[in-house]
Amino acid sequence: MTIHDITTSRRAFLAGTGLVIGVAIAPKFLSAARTGVPAGGAGDLKPMNAFVKIGTDDTVTVLSKHIEFGQGPFTGLATLVAEELDADWSQMRAVHSPTDNKIYANLAFGLQGTGGSSSIANAYEQMRKAGATARAMLVAAAAEEWKVPAAEITVEKGRMKHAGSGKESGFGAFADMASRQTPPADPKLKDPKDFVLIGTDLPKLDTREKTNGAAIFTLDIMPDGLLTAVVAHPKHFGAVVKSFDDTDARKVMGVVDIRQIPQGIAVYGENTFAALKGRDELRIDWDLSKAETRSSAELAAEYIRHFDKPGLEATNTGDVAQAFQQPGLQTVEAQIVFPFLAHAPMEPLDAVFIKAADGSVDIYNGAQFPGFDQQVAAKILSLDETKVRVNTQLAGGSFGRKAQFGSPYMQEAASVYAAIGGDRPLKHMWTREDDIQGGFYRPMYAHKMRGAVDAKGRITAWEQIIVGQSIMAKADLDSTSVEGASNLPYRIPNLKVTSHNVTLPIPPLWWRSVGHTHTGFAVETFVDELLTRVGRDPVEGRLALLDAASRHAGVLRKAAEMADWGVTLPEGRARGVAVVESFGSFVAQVADVSVGADGAPRVHKVWCAVDCGVAVNPNIIKAQMEGGIGYGLGAVLFDAVTLDKGGRIMQSNFHDYRSIRINEMPDVSVEIIKSTEKPTGVGEPGVPPIGPAVANAWRKLTDAPVRQLPIVSIMSS
Structure with a gap:
């Protein structure tokens, strides 16, 4: 089935929104400052399940299986968890989950991905169950420690209390003990009439960082030794490279190499300016034998002729x-x-590749379908999928642009990285002109x-x-x-x-x-x-x-x-x-x-x-x-x-x-x-x-x- 075939029958999929329990294994990240991985809290994070981690500092971190590119899943999914957890909104944090098509599947699609306006719809019960599960585990841990019946413990605004003994605690003190509790098989969810947070105008979790400049996007990731690559594409859809002359392009200061890939000619530079300047100096002869050479007016006339068929x-x-x-x-x-x-998002397509000492590769990009990106990159880089980690970043919009079966952008980005050997970190990027003229x-x-x-x-x-x-x-x-x-x-x-x-x-x-x-x-x-x-x-x-x-x-x-x-x-x-x-x-x-x-x-x-x-x-x-x-x-x-x-x-x-x-x-x-x-x-x-x-x-x-x-x-x- 297709992503859209499934989203059009959303009423059917909403009937089955079970919670997948498991521990989310974090990929091997560089420092948060260098990679843009948000910090969940000052204390150690203890996993309650695949979607919720409790910090020893009382923070609650929600692992979002959906990319945050402005539409609000960080806030929405965290609201669902916080409601059933009875957390205070000030405790809540959100980060992107690791890539896993099973644990973090969109229940509308059957694989990890964001699209079809399905984020809250498919996760409504799932994330509430994640919160209710975490709450039950925290209460069980407190009951064991305080030696009181769990049913006598109340939770409100992130504080657990036992009226009879006068004992009270935040979540953090029991985070480690709670993480070792057996999760309830079917946690009870609140009656909607008892909602405290759902239905209220809670402030978005990512607003402060996005307005003060602290938020990290793929473009901001700048590891030492980074190469920047851009690709020269044809100006006609369906055209392919017949031949090219890179003599003048290689004379540009900062140009490191030039390679032909299936999508065009890749230019590698020590910086963005060098890569773009080198691309401008390429001389490419394009084969237009299978290209679209009709105008929009000619295409419209052809369309209208179909009315009589x-x-x-x-x-x-x-x-x-x-x-x-x-x-x-x-x-x-x-x-x-x-x-x-065209979709024309504020952030054009980009991705960063960094090879680890063991030969595995970390990819940082605004991945709308990270599982697809992982599969495509692994194939092109001749690596097992377990050796390719797609680390989803905040993204500046999409409107459908990043939701592509077969991940053609990742095909290009991985081809660019593979063509030069992958010995240095690489940032592959499109300009806005590339994007608006790039089709799709x-x-x-x-x-x-x-x-x-x-x-x-x-x-x-x-x-x-x-x-x-x-x-x-x-x-x-x-x-x-x-x-x-x-x-x-x-x-x-x-x-x-x-x-x-x-x-x-x-x-x-x-x-x-x-x-x-x-x-x-x-x-x-x-x-x-x-x-x-x-x-x-x-x-x-x-x-x-x-x-x-x-x-x-x-x-x-x-x-x-x-x-x-x-x-x-x-x-x-x-x-x-x-x-x-x-x-x-x-x-x-x-x-x-x-x-x-x-x-x-x-x-x-x-x-x-x-x-x-x-x-x-x-x-x-x-x-x-x-x-x-x-x-x-x-x-x-x-x-x-x-x-x-x-x-x-x-x-x-x-x-x-x-x-x-x-x-x-x-x-x-x-x-x-x-x-x-x-x-x-x-x-x-x-x-x-x-x-x-x-x-x-x-x-x-x-x-x-x-x-x-x-x-x-x-x-x-």
Whole structure:
């Protein structure tokens, strides 16, 4: 199965969230200052289980099986442990766990990895059990030492007390003794009504270090004797090296060596400047015989030609052809083209390799799937996997970029390290230009839509054709291409959705919210057009198409209430609405938009309602909604990776693939629907609704529907 196949059936996996008990064995690290391994506390750490260590100084260190790149698992997982442990929040610490696909498996995937907005969802019961187990072991140790019944010991805010004897202690005094206790087979968990920490706005554990500069990222790791390597890649996808001349490159001061690897030409330098300068001096003749040389416009034209061909059936209910023949219906047709999108995280890809005296290798990188990285590196370095330790570091974002089957970046990094022999520590790095021009994009997609609506706003027929690359490299139906379209929440009796997989040399990858990035936009703008064609209000019209008790309807009503939907707006302002379910969470957004001084959309305010089950940390949920809105808004307004007439990538950095500026970020108000459902994801679901909400408002302002993205670039082209 695939990562996305499993995440789409998250309700099934949440049923089995058992605790894996074991002792986490720390890899052979260098000093924390040199490697970026966070300190768990001043005292010795005693393992209670694979996820919890208690320090003799009373600190509690949670080993996070999920990478922390800004989305909050350090804080979220620590909250779950602290709740059941009855710890005080000031005691809590978090570090990345070692690499182990069994002990630290994501229960949604079956291997260690972070993605699909699954961190809290898959670990909700597992980490609570880890905390409850540690609590029981501490209490058992105290009961043995104090010679009192364990049932008489209470724990609150990190202090254990026995009222009858007056004895009291912190966790640290019993850490060693507790670590030798037999763990309970099935520790009892709290009733949610007794939660003290879950559901509160606890401060994030990693904020202080990230704001004062103390946090260590891969780029900060600088062991003695470090070499820096960069690789020259082709400017056309699918091109390979025919020949190269490195004469001038070797003359650059600080260049140590130059080697050809499968991915291109690697340049090794004593420092970053030397490596980059040497790369600039390379002369490479590229073989374009299998390369993509068509432009984005030519690719779009090819996509559109697929609309007239039979496709892969995703959904087919009722009789769509017959439904369109019924009299008294309004019919709307639309074609929408979505561009390639880069992930553009703040921290480009990088990795550090350090050989130990015994020939084993430590790798330091922001590993989203550390087990994959370990397997790939071990194979390329001709080492047993036990001789390769992947030490996960804090990372500056990903949005899907680091979540790659087969770890192609690690393939390149390990090849670079192996090619020079590995006698010196090596840092392999990509520049932002490498990353934005490096492929693994959200694929280009084209949608053709046809719908029929009656005078009461009932959508009687809907046909949708989706054309794009299969992220899963499947010949049959790829669920990531049609999710959000093949399972519409609206009552539409006649619905047909088909898909076409296009094969290109351009490597595709999931991008924050995956298929919902385009299906959410297409569906929610088209629903809006159908409703307004017959004079129905966009909110009331949607509610009439939804089950009144559904979570879709719940967030839609809340967002409309927050925005005071229907209020008279100032001249030149319009509001648009959208509601999208993704990754098990339900999000509705209302956007307040005007025409800016430059003629482009100006988004002033966004109201967002989210239903993600139990809100473990409302502060993080709100932050993720705000971040998703900013990320999605930048993409819908400005972003596209385009190929010129020869197939070369035109964008290279934030000047031409730009993020939203701080003065362009709207005011955002977020409300969380109170729920007792198990928690679901929040890292991605904030992204899909913002695009259609803005586009729907823009159509009201300009009377022109958005048929191609991004809005601003298309306007100026």
